[in-house]
Amino acid sequence: MGKRHFVVTRSPLLGGLNSMRESEVSYTVEAILNTPENESPWRYLRGLYKGDTPSFVHDPEVSSVCLKVLNSNNKNTFALSLLLDLLCHGFQPSEKFKIAIQALNTSNSDLSDLNLATTVCSVLEGVDPMRSNYWSWRKSNILA
Template identity: 60%
Template sequence: MLSSIVVEVFWCELKSYRVSYFTRANMVIWVLQALGGWKDELAYCELLLKDDIFNNSAWNQRYFVVTRSPLLGGLGAMRESEVTCTVNAIMEHPENESPWRYLRGLYRNDTQALVQDPQVASVCLKILTAKNNYVHALSMLLDLLCHGFQPSLEIRNAVYGLSDSGAQGSDLVKVVCSILELVDPMRANYWKWRRNMAPAQAAQCLKDDGLTGLSL
């Protein structure tokens, strides 16, 4: 576990700006590529996340290992198990943005797989139904909708349940954006822009991905 030697040097600095993520990551990457030591690296990432599931640097390192390790078979071979692991992390702390970003990364350059994977829609539904810490679930659902995802009645009702009674039957993308404008005020202008751009975004995504009639 050669990279762990490097990380141990900065163990007390993992959450400090004195040693940036890029400095740590570049050193770990150099060690792995130059000297090897891939064997225990994924397990070490799991230890870091067990210690602090909010450790974004550990999530980034895990993605590097999953996608670059010559021992794991690449993202295609690891995706199913990694999605399951990530969904579990999301269910534990749905307010944690890092696993949501990691989940998107697992489908990099394969939007169709993201839309079609039932685990993704399922975790969104569970978080939305719980009505607690659902900002990132709504954001993920918005991305799915803009890529041709056809939501079930359960998902529609879960979203409408987060809005006012007058939203029932309204365009779901606009309802999602309107809710996000209220519950995520720091990015209200961004969600307003997404709401206004929704028709054009949906048309472009469908053109790019060729996704029609998909439902999970």
Template identity: 30%
Template sequence: MDQYDYSDVQRVSVGSGLENELCAIMYTDEYKELISIFVGLLQQNEVSERAFAVTTAVIENAAALYTAWNYRFEIGTALFQDQDRWEKELDWLDEFTLNNPKNYQIWSYRQAVISQQQKPQFVRDLPILDLMIEDDTKNYHVWSYRKWSVQFFKDWSHELDFVNKYIDRDVYNNSAWTHRAFYLQNIDPTEHESIFDAEISYCFEKISMAPQNVSPWNYLRFIYGSFKNNEFDARLVEFASSFIGTVLEVGTDSNSVAPHVRSSFALELLADIYAKRDSNKAKIAYQALADTWDPIRKHYWNLRIKQL
């Protein structure tokens, strides 16, 4: 801002201006001056380099001020006549992003800027995405933006290796499991049959590491529900049964089954499968969930029993 003169800008005061205000915000004088200039320019809808400089200062002081991001983009679309300016804008945004990882406006703005480029490239985005996920592997802003990116660039070639990396690092990372499902939904449909067995085996491996982890169980349900018409095969039933011991034989006798049930999610899946095949086994499974293995949802399991 030091490069420009703002003496002619009509300031707009910050604050309510009410006397005896119960809880007035204690802005610094510097912040009030900055925002008064910003609002003054905004109200006049000034599109200029000095207004662009003001948005930089405002965003660096109040990163969540969506109006500043929007105004900045409007100025950029009017002033930037070459791709170099948009590339420099991404350079600035990269640096700003690293210091503000939880700011969702960054990612909306990034989408808008990339959409303005004549020949955007996914490889330009990959380093910042990797850095942000490395810093916080469950930052949902970054995962959401990555979904947008692969659809925008129509490039799915990096995604399976990407999610493998983060599932291997933390098998409980539900964001990575969700992205894996997103990937599977969007690849060439002719490839599905060839990877079903591999994906199911992958799930079995990860479940065996942490049986009481809901994410791979949900991913299994996704595969069977989306691509197999919920036709649960003997392979899945046998696998899930290996985590529940003899609970389906002994019913709700907790003294007998407590040492053997390793996954309530396996029991829940089997209950849903048997609800269409064997109502007696399904009732035993739902009752065991209600009484012992998932009592917080007792009323729900009792409802499922009534629906059999």
């Protein structure tokens, strides 16, 4: 997907990323749904919004693919990580997101908007033990 990003962003005939973003996001969402365990399309999706965080947070296709994957494969590290990034940038989760995360929450604490991001970090610590220190660090930065 790296070559694809280069072509989309550098080819004057395609009109650049802004004119191609919608079709590229659709393409990437399809790739994610076909193989959600492949990290590459998740990274490409983030790259499509590099430097445009508000569009990343408010694009319903981004949050929708995240929820679809969490509902079908709720321990998907990439979907959880994407959700965490969205939450840290001001994403307002629907009740469906809260239910999906609550299903993974092994503690008995209630979820609120304030601690959904920290709960996602706690879930990630369990499902991604190789990076548990990183997720713990992310959680400590949310609480700070």
